[in-house]
Amino acid sequence: MGGMLRLRPAAAIVTVLLAAPALAAEAGGHEDPIGRIVLELAVVLVAAKLGGELATRARQPPVLGELLAGVVLGNLDLAGIGALEGIQADPAVDVLAKLGVLLLLFEVGLESTVRDMLRVGLSSLLVAVIGVLVPFGLGWGAGAVLIPGAGPYVHAFLGATLSATSVGITARVLQDLGRSRGPEARVILGAAVIDDVLGLVILAVVSGAVVAADAGRSVSTGAVIAIVAKASLFLVGALVLGVKLSPRMFRVASRLQTRGVLLAVGLAFCFTLSWLSGAIGLAPIVGAFAAGLVLEDVHYKDFVDRGEHGLEDLIRPIGSFLVPIFFVLMGMKTDLRAFGDPRVLGLAGALTVAAIVGKQACGAGVVGRGIDRLTVGLGMIPRGEVGLIFANMGLSLKLGGRPLLGADAYSAIVIVVVVTTLVTPPALRFSLARLDRRTPERLQGRPGACD
Amino acid sequence: MGGMLRLRPAAAIVTVLLAAPALAAEAGGHEDPIGRIVLELAVVLVAAKLGGELATRARQPPVLGELLAGVVLGNLDLAGIGALEGIQADPAVDVLAKLGVLLLLFEVGLESTVRDMLRVGLSSLLVAVIGVLVPFGLGWGAGAVLIPGAGPYVHAFLGATLSATSVGITARVLQDLGRSRGPEARVILGAAVIDDVLGLVILAVVSGAVVAADAGRSVSTGAVIAIVAKASLFLVGALVLGVKLSPRMFRVASRLQTRGVLLAVGLAFCFTLSWLSGAIGLAPIVGAFAAGLVLEDVHYKDFVDRGEHGLEDLIRPIGSFLVPIFFVLMGMKTDLRAFGDPRVLGLAGALTVAAIVGKQACGAGVVGRGIDRLTVGLGMIPRGEVGLIFANMGLSLKLGGRPLLGADAYSAIVIVVVVTTLVTPPALRFSLARLDRRTPERLQGRPGACD
Numbered sequence: 001m002g003g004m005l006r007l008r009p010a011a012a013i014v015t016v017l018l019a020a021p022a023l024a025a026e027a028g029g030h031e032d033p034i035g036r037i038v039l040e041l042a043v044v045l046v047a048a049k050l051g052g053e054l055a056t057r058a059r060q061p062p063v064l065g066e067l068l069a070g071v072v073l074g075n076l077d078l079a080g081i082g083a084l085e086g087i088q089a090d091p092a093v094d095v096l097a098k099l100g101v102l103l104l105l106f107e108v109g110l111e112s113t114v115r116d117m118l119r120v121g122l123s124s125l126l127v128a129v130i131g132v133l134v135p136f137g138l139g140w141g142a143g144a145v146l147i148p149g150a151g152p153y154v155h156a157f158l159g160a161t162l163s164a165t166s167v168g169i170t171a172r173v174l175q176d177l178g179r180s181r182g183p184e185a186r187v188i189l190g191a192a193v194i195d196d197v198l199g200l201v202i203l204a205v206v207s208g209a210v211v212a213a214d215a216g217r218s219v220s221t222g223a224v225i226a227i228v229a230k231a232s233l234f235l236v237g238a239l240v241l242g243v244k245l246s247p248r249m250f251r252v253a254s255r256l257q258t259r260g261v262l263l264a265v266g267l268a269f270c271f272t273l274s275w276l277s278g279a280i281g282l283a284p285i286v287g288a289f290a291a292g293l294v295l296e297d298v299h300y301k302d303f304v305d306r307g308e309h310g311l312e313d314l315i316r317p318i319g320s321f322l323v324p325i326f327f328v329l330m331g332m333k334t335d336l337r338a339f340g341d342p343r344v345l346g347l348a349g350a351l352t353v354a355a356i357v358g359k360q361a362c363g364a365g366v367v368g369r370g371i372d373r374l375t376v377g378l379g380m381i382p383r384g385e386v387g388l389i390f391a392n393m394g395l396s397l398k399l400g401g402r403p404l405l406g407a408d409a410y411s412a413i414v415i416v417v418v419v420t421t422l423v424t425p426p427a428l429r430f431s432l433a434r435l436d437r438r439t440p441e442r443l444q445g446r447p448g449a450c451d
Numbered sequence: 452m453g454g455m456l457r458l459r460p461a462a463a464i465v466t467v468l469l470a471a472p473a474l475a476a477e478a479g480g481h482e483d484p485i486g487r488i489v490l491e492l493a494v495v496l497v498a499a500k501l502g503g504e505l506a507t508r509a510r511q512p513p514v515l516g517e518l519l520a521g522v523v524l525g526n527l528d529l530a531g532i533g534a535l536e537g538i539q540a541d542p543a544v545d546v547l548a549k550l551g552v553l554l555l556l557f558e559v560g561l562e563s564t565v566r567d568m569l570r571v572g573l574s575s576l577l578v579a580v581i582g583v584l585v586p587f588g589l590g591w592g593a594g595a596v597l598i599p600g601a602g603p604y605v606h607a608f609l610g611a612t613l614s615a616t617s618v619g620i621t622a623r624v625l626q627d628l629g630r631s632r633g634p635e636a637r638v639i640l641g642a643a644v645i646d647d648v649l650g651l652v653i654l655a656v657v658s659g660a661v662v663a664a665d666a667g668r669s670v671s672t673g674a675v676i677a678i679v680a681k682a683s684l685f686l687v688g689a690l691v692l693g694v695k696l697s698p699r700m701f702r703v704a705s706r707l708q709t710r711g712v713l714l715a716v717g718l719a720f721c722f723t724l725s726w727l728s729g730a731i732g733l734a735p736i737v738g739a740f741a742a743g744l745v746l747e748d749v750h751y752k753d754f755v756d757r758g759e760h761g762l763e764d765l766i767r768p769i770g771s772f773l774v775p776i777f778f779v780l781m782g783m784k785t786d787l788r789a790f791g792d793p794r795v796l797g798l799a800g801a802l803t804v805a806a807i808v809g810k811q812a813c814g815a816g817v818v819g820r821g822i823d824r825l826t827v828g829l830g831m832i833p834r835g836e837v838g839l840i841f842a843n844m845g846l847s848l849k850l851g852g853r854p855l856l857g858a859d860a861y862s863a864i865v866i867v868v869v870v871t872t873l874v875t876p877p878a879l880r881f882s883l884a885r886l887d888r889r890t891p892e893r894l895q896g897r898p899g900a901c902d
Binding site (some may be wrong): 034035036037038039041042045046048049052053055056057062065091092095096098101102256257259260261263264265267268269271272274275278279284309313314315316317318320321324341410 | 489516732
């Protein structure tokens, strides 16, 4: 029976994949796009669970399986099956995926408090600063050595794309492994938030310098200061004001008699901070994470006391629907053709090493005992969508009439994103298992990994 | 304190409405649309809960408040506040709303079984047939009397727009009042499904006749038979095959070790049937409802036995997020300006009376005792988005070079949709309260209205 069982997920994957083009083709003829969208969602959800299952059986975090399921779905056109291309181009699926990653960060934020974060604040700050500067320098160096003719602006830009961590993957792996409340998780998540601010500044400076050089002017330091000020104001404001106002908000809300108030208020709070952080130029997930940090169980005690579910219980099924969409879609965006060009692979390899090694320096920033430096360094590896946003900006920036980044450099960055994303789940799992073996008493404080 | 409390929702509404334009304006300048979308969602969720609260305090079902909150948000441009217009034009919000109504029908379907539905099958069939034919005739007659010059095709089309029930509102009101498992609910929901098939046939016949008349040809009866055959095949096929296959599907799924399998499989099943029903030309909600009917608690007993949540518990929070978006958006689509034109109001009044009176004849179709005929008739009143889809088709059909429906007739249909939608929640509430007073023992079988 074990043999039968092992075969089933694979057989089911094949069935889904074979059936999908026929389905998609027929759906294309239909008027209301909701028909096509729900079919795409069904394919993505089934693929996510099958991928997750294979990963689980290989003792890896499910998110790795979801990513790989996405890679398979997204590259079926290489096998002549083009019908699923529509999924990654569908703006509705993209929105659901983005809502998914917001809810993931909100959920992870709910598991910590602002006080927890401040306790590891110095470590997070140092980890973030080191984790931005070292990969920036290494990326610049790798560019200067491998494509010297491209000039310092391109080299600096390559460095910049390596600077910002995409915290979604790490957050999910820590959640998969039941470690999202641990001290390493707090250091990593705090660092990722600061990281995002620093990345924003670097991007502003580098792209400002390129634009200025192209026009023969110099960079405006005023603009850079304004970005830093806005971002810091948002973070401090959201956390300080949020902690003050949120208990009051829920006290008022708890007097409402209609159903579903806790969930609606919680989501509205998360969405408002996400919007605000996006409007300021930070990633919207920074706002969602801040919203989760601010909200604490005790704020909505009134709801739970009268027999309603807590906010985490209410968010979990929504996340369980939307979060896998994000990771499958992320996998789908991987174009395996980029791996075929040896020139691209050389640059990609060097940048990937710079990206991974650069973030390992982070561990040195951890202050105090009891926090595993290797885990922190590994958790900072993924570049994900932030790297892609940088790379896309590099395609649209012009220097002397040409795009700053050529197609080769762009493909190399895509490969860095893919490799750093796929490498993180097994690496973190290994590192945390090693930690458990060494200090088994650490296990006691962690919530159940299965529910 | 009571006075303070009563004021609060109103004050909060004002605050939201005043703040929204400023927020929306600033969001418009931002690149990633997810920022704008989450802000819109926050506004919609808060408005939904405030509207729901006001309705609850006025002893009405929350859905009425959500609709009215939408009417207010959607008509703020009449008060010079145009910033919220974007919400109803946003395709992402529209998709979330449509997913919401799919999940609502899925949820309601989960509360009944195919066997339950067959038990009231004859009543449902008669209710559906009467409820399609009588409003069709009355609508045709109202058109012939009030706009005789428009010709028989327009009159027939007006009749057709009155034929199909939009079951979303009724399903939600029955859920709000804890009555979605009652016998009236089953008759109404079953009738609404058959209704949708009949409406599809009528629409096909009428629009086929218009197209044929415009081209000087006659209607193809073959096409009509094909539609009826496809729709019947889908319903019978989905229910028969579904009941056979679903236990097996969950038995296989329960062997997977990764998390969130039950929810993913349930949603994928719902989405696949929704897509299929849409691809055949039925409303996607028919497929979602059929999926809910097919799935029974016992199929996923394996999951619940090992301590996981049941499917209904998992779907509820997702519905609680998405369903209010549907009803607020539906309210937003109401253009109050249509109520200002006396000529439109005359036709609208006559059609509304035809729509409401026509569906009251339905009660006569109920076979057997213990099912309240008035409640069934009232539950069939709402026309909602199906009426609007018909009306939009009337705008795009051409007869002699002109649109079949003029702007006046279109506005009149919009008013019919608004009035039948807004009238249903209080009418059903009244009718069910009357029933409870008369036969209090009926209350015992009903699940708790509050949770």
